Amino acid sequence: SQTIHQWPATLVQPVGSPLSLECTVEGTSNPNLYWYRQAAGRGLQLLFYSVGIGQISSEVPQNLSASRPQDRQFILSSKKLLLSDSGFYLCAWSDRLEQYFGPGTRLTVT
Amino acid sequence: KQEVTQIPAALSVPEGENLVLNCSFTDSAIYNLQWFRQDPGKGLTSLLLIQSSQREQTSGRLNASLDKSSGRSTLYIAASQPGDSATYLCAVRTGANNLFFGTGTRLTVIP
Numbered sequence: 001s002q003t004i005h006q007w008p009a010t011l012v013q014p015v016g017s018p019l020s021l022e023c024t025v026e027g028t029s030n031p032n033l034y035w036y037r038q039a040a041g042r043g044l045q046l047l048f049y050s051v052g053i054g055q056i057s058s059e060v061p062q063n064l065s066a067s068r069p070q071d072r073q074f075i076l077s078s079k080k081l082l083l084s085d086s087g088f089y090l091c092a093w094s095d096r097l098e099q100y101f102g103p104g105t106r107l108t109v110t
Numbered sequence: 111k112q113e114v115t116q117i118p119a120a121l122s123v124p125e126g127e128n129l130v131l132n133c134s135f136t137d138s139a140i141y142n143l144q145w146f147r148q149d150p151g152k153g154l155t156s157l158l159l160i161q162s163s164q165r166e167q168t169s170g171r172l173n174a175s176l177d178k179s180s181g182r183s184t185l186y187i188a189a190s191q192p193g194d195s196a197t198y199l200c201a202v203r204t205g206a207n208n209l210f211f212g213t214g215t216r217l218t219v220i221p
Contacts, residue, residue, distance in 0.1 A: 006153075032206070032207060034207070034209075041213075042213065043114075043199075043211045043212060043213040043214070044199070044201075044211040046208075046209070049207045051206075051207070057207070088151075090153055090154065092154075094207075096206065097142070097159070098144060098156055098159050099144065099156070099201075099209060100156060101146075101153040101154040101155075101156075102153050103152060103153045104151070104152065104153045106151065
């Protein structure tokens with residue numbers, strides 16, 4: 001069966017510090033991968049998606065970036081965090097039919 | 111652009127009651143609609159997926175319907191239990207990588 005992992009589970013970072021969140025998927029190959037952000041009281045916002053290694057599409061311009069160095073690894077990064085980057089970050093994979101979500105990372109920027 | 115609305119934003123019901131959650135979307139050109147459950151501080155768990163050609167899907171005490179032409183879906187929960195307390199999200203897929211989410215309905219089932 002397929003599983004999706006995210007780490008860390010929680011993170012507190014000061015403004016201006018770098019960020020690296022990692023997501024890995026097991027039990028499937030060549031999945032579509034996604035990064036979402038869920039801000040308090042708001043819906044899920046798609047940040048990036050990837051249909052293959054090295055292929056990244058950005059949905060929202062911001063100070064975040066994503067990379068896919070391996071087929072089942074998806075990384076969300078920032079060089080300098082802003083207060084507005086606080087939120088709940090969810091990674092997901094898709095078999096082109098359904099989306100399956102990871103457990104999420106709670107990021108608080110102070 | 112597709113907009114997804116869920117009403118009500120919050121709902122409290124006594125245990126054992128049947129309930130309906132509503133989801134509406136503005137563009138009927140969808141591939142499918144998915145209902146998710148989210149517990150506080152957790153990721154999303156897929157409950158039901160309805161293809162655009164289908165009218166409803168059932169899983170246990172859950173039944174989801176889809177009326178694509180009117181841009182509506184409902185999630186029916188029978189005989190609610192305290193363990194059903196969570197936020198329920200609907201999402202419509204309009205393309206290979208386009209999934210639009212509602213803001214959810216926060217359900218509380220009171221023992």
